[in-house]
Every structure is written in structure tokens, then in C-alpha cells.
Amino acid sequence: MEIKEAIEKMGFPIIPDEKSGAWQWFDVRELKLRYILSVEGIKKFYEGLKEGKLLATKCKCGRIFFPPQKDCPSCKKSEMEWIELKKEGVLETLTVIHVRPTSFSHYDPYAVGIAKLDDGVRILAWYRGEPKLKPGQRVKVEIVKRKEGYLTYELVPI
């Protein structure tokens, strides 16, 4: 039963529960959620993707951050150098998301993996390939365009 129909029938936006018959008030105030997140501090990362590069930040103290981070808690400096990762490593774990969030329902079930890149950092991304996990599986990172039309990165078995 739709809310409008319920109001007509019951006099209120009340729909009895299908199973128990308990009266449920259906909220008339609907909320759509969309966040606005700042990527100003890591905009080089997106410029890099456009050039086919996977970029990380590297602090003067030597610490590498991926996902890129603007500030270094080790030495408390914020003077980062942007470095290009080699885009190869070993797949450490994998899953296939069958029950998808509504906001991802326009995709078929997708595999998500975590790989440790040869540069020492780990990366979480979609995995394109037969979803089987075996020890030492080498993967590369490919920069691809996703369904929504913007660039992202994926793990692909080598």
C-alpha cells in the first residue's frame, strides 16, 4: 500500500504490518542523503589518475601514504612529495559482493580485493578476473573508466 492510499483508506499514513498486523506509521518526511567531501588536499591524486598514474604521498621522513594523506603523524610535517606507485603487487584477500547496496545495484555482483603493492603499501579496489584466491597471486593496478563515467582503479590478475 502506498502512503497516499493509506491516508485515503485509514485516514492517516498508517499501514498495518503484513505479518503481525501491528500498525506502522509511514514517515511522510523523506530524506535523500548526499555528502559533499573535500578532496582539495589530495587533488594531485585525481590529476594523476587522468595521466594514467597511481599516486601516493611520501613524507620527507620516508613514510609513504596510500590512500594519499596530506599530513604525516610521524614527524608532524605536511611537506609531501607525490610519488608514482609501480602498480604491481600480490593479492592478499578477496570477496564477491552479491548482496549489493541500493546505490550499487546497477552493477552485477562485484569482487573486491586487497593487494600489497611492491612499493609496500596496500590497496583496496575492485578485482577484475575470476574470483579465486590463491597464495601469491600477482596483480596489477589498471586505471579504468567506471559505469558512471569517471576514472577509478582496479586490480587485475597477471
Place this chain on the structure above:
Amino acid sequence: MSEAAIIGVGHSVFGTRRDVNIPELCWESMKKALESANLEPKDIEFFVVGNLGIWSSELAVPSIMAEYADLAPKGSMRVEAACATGSAAIRVGYTAIKSGLADIVLVLGVEKMQESPNPNVIELIGRFGSYFWEFENFGLTFPGYYALHASAYMMKYGATEEDLAKVAIKAHYYGAKNPFAQFRKEIDVATVMKGPYVAWPLKLFDCSPITDGSACIILASDKKVKEMGVEEKVWILAQGVGTGTANLSKREDFTSLASARYAAEQAYKLAKIEDPAKELDGANVHDCFTIAEIMAYEDLGFCKRGEGYKLAREGQTYIGGKIPVNVDGGLKAKGHPIGATGVSMAVEAYKQLLRKADKGRQADIKNGRWLAHNIGGTGHYAYVTIYGLERR
């Protein structure tokens, strides 16, 4: 410094609770807790509400309950730590008593997850890790997080999907004996194995359900316990707390939860426990997914790393085994109303230690110590609490 004792407990029926709204659901457990502590709302000095609540309508639950249950104008606080919200609420109550700021604190955990349609709950619950780098970009779900642990664990140690199924079967075995549980039906390996994949390798029966429920405990200081002459009580002996990185890719290992190991180490040190499987009478561990219970056995030192699945395979965590775990049905069968779960574990510790558990699920109480392991997210938060009959 005062110690804190649980002097009253209450628990609502967990499940799909379309018959009650938020304050009515809260009152179900609060009323029982007040009655078992022999207290009136006016006796409560401070109260804490554990509630995540993004899926439900009322945001100001402490005020809602101040109004509904005559707790105004007492001080209060709403606490959130994902699925460890209930234990975080206990943490606040416990520290309030230990510090001497309060002598009687009510801790309430509540969640009405079914005020939102299932798809919305799935959408919202997947956002607990690193929202931007995991959810927004790659649509990782909550089962997906634990599935990443399950496949890494299975690859490293050779555990199978049937081993995971054993955890679910035990949960349902005891859930069937718990009148407050959401699922009260036993299942077998075949049932689990033919379930559809939610996030490979986890299937439907590897996952805890979406639940409405509330649980409540009342904490009292040494002074109050003495003054009131409380006979039935359970002390909080120790609590360890840990936090993990938001993004899973920032972690070294996917076969264990570092934050849980850290919290356990603190709790054992404070409670002077060296061999937990011998010195505890049982435990409630956070089995939001079957793999989580197996990792918990290891993170809590009930067995060596890599041997947790063997405990499940051999049935060593049933009553009569090495150490009884989740003999209330666990999150898997009892249900997992996020904010209430940690408080529900405390209620179970109280019942078990005072030998008040239902027929067929009462553990043997020899040491007078029970452990609760409550995880928020995928080790994003970890609370390990040790309850005991004897004051520290």
C-alpha cells in the same frame, strides 16, 4: 577507587518488533532492570544510552527516555561505537562509577533497525569503515568486510565453509533455548551450505540478522552495594578497549583483529588472567559473522592463531567443551540490535555467573568469571570486558 557491580539487568525480546516504538522497546528492558535492582527511576544518578540510530527516527533517545521513564533531570549521554556501542555505553557508566562521580548508573542499549526498510539498512551499515575509500568508491558492504577476513583466513589455514557453518549451527542450537532470541530454530550443515552467498565466501546463515531490541543494566559503586545490601551482583573486573584503522588496506593482516588482541591483552592483565580458556567459565564473543567468532577464539587466546576453526569443527565451544561460547545464541541467532548487543552480553554474563540462565544453556560456573568480546565494525572498535562474582 570504587569498583562497579551490575546489580540489575533487563532484556527485551529481540527480533522484528513492529509492536513497539523506541521508548516502549527501551522500557521493556529498563523496567526489568529497575525491578531486579529494586530501584525506582528517581534513584538513578546518571544514565547512558548506547544507540547508533541512523536507521531510526528518534535521535535524542536519552531525552526520550528521561521523559518516558521519569529520569529527568538526571545527567545522561548517548554513546556510539558502531556494533560495540553497547560496550562503549558500559565503559562510560563504569568509568563514572570508578571515578566516584556517580554511585548508581543505568546503562541502556537500544536499536530499532527495522524503522528503515532493509535496503536502507544494508546501505547504511556498509558505511562503517572508511566511507570514502571503501564504500563510496567500491561499494564494500558489512558482510563484505568480514568476507575479506574469511577468505584470507581460509587461504592461510585451510578452514572450509563447513567449518564456518559449525559456528552458525551452535548459535542456533542455543538460540532455540533462549526465549529472548530472534531465531529459535535449530539448523544443520545442509541448511547453511545451501544458503545464497551474501558476500563470498559468506552465505546467508553466516550472517547475523537485522534486529530490534533493547538491553539494560544498572551499575552500582561499592558504597551503594554495601548500603543496599545487594546480594545478587556481578562485578566488572576489567575492561580493555582498542581501535583499528578505518580502511582495511591500512592493516597488516586479515586473519585476526589487532584491536581485539590489544583489548584482550589489557583486560587479561587487569584481571590477572593467564590462561583464559581455563580461568573463565565461558564467553560471549562478537559473532556478527561466523568468521568473526573463529577469529575471536584466537584473538582472545582460547587457542593458538590458526586453530580457531578447529575449536568450531570439534564442537569445543559448546557447554562441556574447552570453553562455552555464545550459549545465548550469539549475535547470529539471538539477534544483533547494534546498540543493545554489548549490554545484552553483560546481561548474559550476569545470568550465567548467577546461574540464572535458561534450561539447557547454563554453563558450569567454577571460576566465577565470564568474558564479553564486543567489536564495532570490523575491529574498528574492540571492547573486552571481564565480569566476575568476586570483587577485584
